[in-house]
Amino acid sequence: MDKPVRSISGGFSASMATMGFIRRMGIAFGLMVFIPLLILVYVYLDRETIAFPVILLSTAIASLVGFYVVWEMVKRVLSVTQDVQRFSSGDASSPQQDEGGILQQSFSRLIHQMQTAMAELETKAKLLEETERKLGEVTVYSAQIISSIADYVIVTDPHLRVTKVNPAVQALLGYRVDELKDQSVEAVLRGTSGGDVLMDQGEMEQLNRAGTLWGKSGVLRSQAGEGIPVQMNLSLVRDTGGNVTGIVIVARDVRETLRLVADLQQAKSTLEERVRQRTQEIELAMQERERAYRELTRKDDQLIRQEKMASLGQLAAGVAHEINNPVGFVSSNLQMLQQYLGDLRSYIERTEALVHRAAETNMPDPLQREAGEIMAWTDSSDLKQTLIDAPQALMESIDGLNRVKRIVSALREFSHADQDEPALADLNEGLESTINIVWNELKYKVTLHRAYGDLPKVQCYPHQLNQVFMNLLVNAAQAIPEKGEIWLKTWADPDHVYVDIRDSGSGIPEGYLSKIFDPFFTTKPVGQGTGLGLSIVYGIVERHGGTIRVTSREGEGTTFHVSFPLMPPLKAAA
Amino acid sequence: MSGEGEATERPTILVVDDEPSVRRALQRLFAREQYRVLDAGGAEEALKLVAANPIDLIITDYAMPECNGLELLVRMKKSHPEIVRMIMTGKADLQAVISAINEGHVYRFILKPWDNDDLSLSVRLALEQSRLLLDNRRLIGRLQRQEEMLRTLSKHYPGITTVERDADGAIVLDDPDEAA
Numbered sequence: 001m002d003k004p005v006r007s008i009s010g011g012f013s014a015s016m017a018t019m020g021f022i023r024r025m026g027i028a029f030g031l032m033v034f035i036p037l038l039i040l041v042y043v044y045l046d047r048e049t050i051a052f053p054v055i056l057l058s059t060a061i062a063s064l065v066g067f068y069v070v071w072e073m074v075k076r077v078l079s080v081t082q083d084v085q086r087f088s089s090g091d092a093s094s095p096q097q098d099e100g101g102i103l104q105q106s107f108s109r110l111i112h113q114m115q116t117a118m119a120e121l122e123t124k125a126k127l128l129e130e131t132e133r134k135l136g137e138v139t140v141y142s143a144q145i146i147s148s149i150a151d152y153v154i155v156t157d158p159h160l161r162v163t164k165v166n167p168a169v170q171a172l173l174g175y176r177v178d179e180l181k182d183q184s185v186e187a188v189l190r191g192t193s194g195g196d197v198l199m200d201q202g203e204m205e206q207l208n209r210a211g212t213l214w215g216k217s218g219v220l221r222s223q224a225g226e227g228i229p230v231q232m233n234l235s236l237v238r239d240t241g242g243n244v245t246g247i248v249i250v251a252r253d254v255r256e257t258l259r260l261v262a263d264l265q266q267a268k269s270t271l272e273e274r275v276r277q278r279t280q281e282i283e284l285a286m287q288e289r290e291r292a293y294r295e296l297t298r299k300d301d302q303l304i305r306q307e308k309m310a311s312l313g314q315l316a317a318g319v320a321h322e323i324n325n326p327v328g329f330v331s332s333n334l335q336m337l338q339q340y341l342g343d344l345r346s347y348i349e350r351t352e353a354l355v356h357r358a359a360e361t362n363m364p365d366p367l368q369r370e371a372g373e374i375m376a377w378t379d380s381s382d383l384k385q386t387l388i389d390a391p392q393a394l395m396e397s398i399d400g401l402n403r404v405k406r407i408v409s410a411l412r413e414f415s416h417a418d419q420d421e422p423a424l425a426d427l428n429e430g431l432e433s434t435i436n437i438v439w440n441e442l443k444y445k446v447t448l449h450r451a452y453g454d455l456p457k458v459q460c461y462p463h464q465l466n467q468v469f470m471n472l473l474v475n476a477a478q479a480i481p482e483k484g485e486i487w488l489k490t491w492a493d494p495d496h497v498y499v500d501i502r503d504s505g506s507g508i509p510e511g512y513l514s515k516i517f518d519p520f521f522t523t524k525p526v527g528q529g530t531g532l533g534l535s536i537v538y539g540i541v542e543r544h545g546g547t548i549r550v551t552s553r554e555g556e557g558t559t560f561h562v563s564f565p566l567m568p569p570l571k572a573a574a
Numbered sequence: 575m576s577g578e579g580e581a582t583e584r585p586t587i588l589v590v591d592d593e594p595s596v597r598r599a600l601q602r603l604f605a606r607e608q609y610r611v612l613d614a615g616g617a618e619e620a621l622k623l624v625a626a627n628p629i630d631l632i633i634t635d636y637a638m639p640e641c642n643g644l645e646l647l648v649r650m651k652k653s654h655p656e657i658v659r660m661i662m663t664g665k666a667d668l669q670a671v672i673s674a675i676n677e678g679h680v681y682r683f684i685l686k687p688w689d690n691d692d693l694s695l696s697v698r699l700a701l702e703q704s705r706l707l708l709d710n711r712r713l714i715g716r717l718q719r720q721e722e723m724l725r726t727l728s729k730h731y732p733g734i735t736t737v738e739r740d741a742d743g744a745i746v747l748d749d750p751d752e753a754a
Contacts (some may be wrong), residue, residue, distance in 0.1 A: 324664025
């Protein structure tokens with residue numbers, strides 16, 4: 001029976017001594033119980049025989065045995081105690097090989113093992129204590145961090161039931177700490193993607209897939225029912241096994257941001273509005289400037305033209321005298337020469353007749369012969385041609401000189417040398433009388449169309465306006481190569497009268513339009529125009545405070561639009 | 575001043591211009607018209623000629639160096655008002671025309687270049703008018719003298735200057751002695 005025990009482990013070798021001690025103790029205990037029992041049986045069977053001695057003897061045996069047993073036990077206990085004491089005080093010397101010794105050994109082994117285990121336990125406890133401390137620290141640390149976060153932190157379980165919120169949430173929403181616990185987070189926080197939910201299907205999937213969902217906007221609802229717009233980041237919390245244990249929601253109040261954005265948008269739209277207004281103002285100013293510039297340019301052109309006219313007038317007045325003197329005597333002399341030539345011709349003709357007669361009749365010889373010689377010379381010379389050509393040459397000279405006179409006279413017109421008195425005139429009548437004057441130029445080639453309106457009378461220099469109409473009509477006729485039409489149209493408004501003179505002529509090339517009013521500008525062949533016609537027209541219209549415009553299309557014709565104010569600021573005659 | 579009856583048959587015209595060609599051209603024209611023509615190149619010369627010759631009409635250029643035509647005519651009007659004054663100019667200066675007519679009492683203002691026929695006609699009419707004026711003046715003078723004579727006569731012989739008529743308009747001779 002011992003064998004198996006011993007074989008198990010050397011640690012248990014003390015059990016043999018223990019077994020011996022238990023056997024002896026068992027015997028002693030048996031005797032103590034058995035003997036009194038025998039006595040009792042005897043007493044019961046044969047009372048009074050040996051009553052007293054036996055009782056006394058058995059009592060004494062029993063006491064002795066008892067004493068021995070107790071002594072033995074005390075001895076053993078004392079020994080073990082000693083061993084233990086020794087062992088605990090470090091003396092590991094081998095104890096006796098009896099029950100007491102075995103017990104002692106077992107004890108000391110046990111104690112040793114216990115000591116080792118204790119040491120291990122102590123180390124582990126220390127470790128545990130340290131870990132706990134650290135854990136505590138970490139927990140406090142994280143709690144502090146979470147508490148100190150101004151953003152709203154809500155932790156839920158995987159089913160979105162609130163497990164934890166940070167103080168900011170409580171402070172913001174007005175719920176007590178335990179009020180939100182285990183409630184669905186959707187009671188206080190919703191996404192803005194619609195419905196009563198925090199996340200829609202897509203967002204949920206994204207969160208599951210990526211573990212995080214950033215920048216989602218939502219609305220936190222306070223206990224008072226206020227909706228607070230937030231921007232939030234959601235993160236899954238997983239245990240070490242990778243299972244989702246919760247969701248951390250960090251939300252940020254974006255009211256201020258939204259207000260700023262709104263302010264910014266307001267400011268932006270205000271700014272845009274102002275920019276738009278300013279742009280409009282600038283555009284208007286630009287347009288105004290553009291208009292003013294055009295006006296200025298137009299006035300400038302007008303001024304330049306007037307200046308040109310004025311200086312030309314001065315020039316004309318200045319040179320007129322110088323030109324008119326020689327033209328005067330040349331023209332006078334040419335006329336005289338014509339008369340002289342006439343005289344000479346009649347003299348020659350008469351003389352010639354006389355010579356003829358002398359040559360043919362029987363006259364004294366020298367006279368007849370001389371007459372014959374004169375006739376022969378006359379025939380051979382260019383005299384006859386001279387007599388034919390001389391008047392022609394004179395005629396051409398006079399024509400040429402007349403041309404010069406016309407130019408000079410046009411120039412004089414220009415320097416407004418001869419102004420008549422201003423008068424009230426009907427321009428329709430003026431047109432008609434002018435048509436009569438120029439009819440010779442018109443009648444064969446032009447069909448005239450009149451569309452006269454009722455015109456009030458105009459304060460003007462009637463002769464000068466007739467000059468305008470004449471020049472425009474003659475120009476129109478000259479623009480028509482063979483046959484064509486001229487349309488005259490007049491009408492009035494309360495302040496002005498208008499005259500349009502349109503022809504179906506060849507039109508004015510665009511490049512010429514700006515020049516046609518320039519003095520001496522002409523497209524007619526040399527000698528056929530003075531180049532002053534339209535300049536004179538311009539000058540007269542200008543003097544009457546009127547306007548003249550031309551529209552023309554090559555090959556289709558030209559229209560001159562003339563207008564006069566009813567009461568022009570006529571300058572007094574110089 | 576020539577005497578009334580001594581006026582030459584051919585009227586005399588004085589042409590004043592600083593440009594000889596103009597003078598000669600006008601000379602040609604007027605000579606052909608049977609006028610006697612004198613010419614001067616300036617105002618001084620013209621005044622000398624006027625002093626020395628009977629002149630019926632003067633044509634002067636307006637713009638001349640030293641003394642212009644208008645001044646000449648103004649002086650001429652004072653010394654010889656009976657001479658018909660005409661002025662020519664190549665410069666169409668309205669103010670000049672106005673002052674010429676007002677100050678110089680010119681008969682006509684002629685623009686250069688002139689037309690021979692026009693000018694001849696103007697001169698002929700001017701001389702005609704001048705002659706008529708002179709004649710008129712002469713005749714008025716004669717009339718005045720004769721009236722003076724009549725008044726003197728009537729003083730000495732009252733009634734001699736009046737003629738009496740009867741109802742039929744016949745002259746009544748109340749002095750048979752005289753009538754005889």
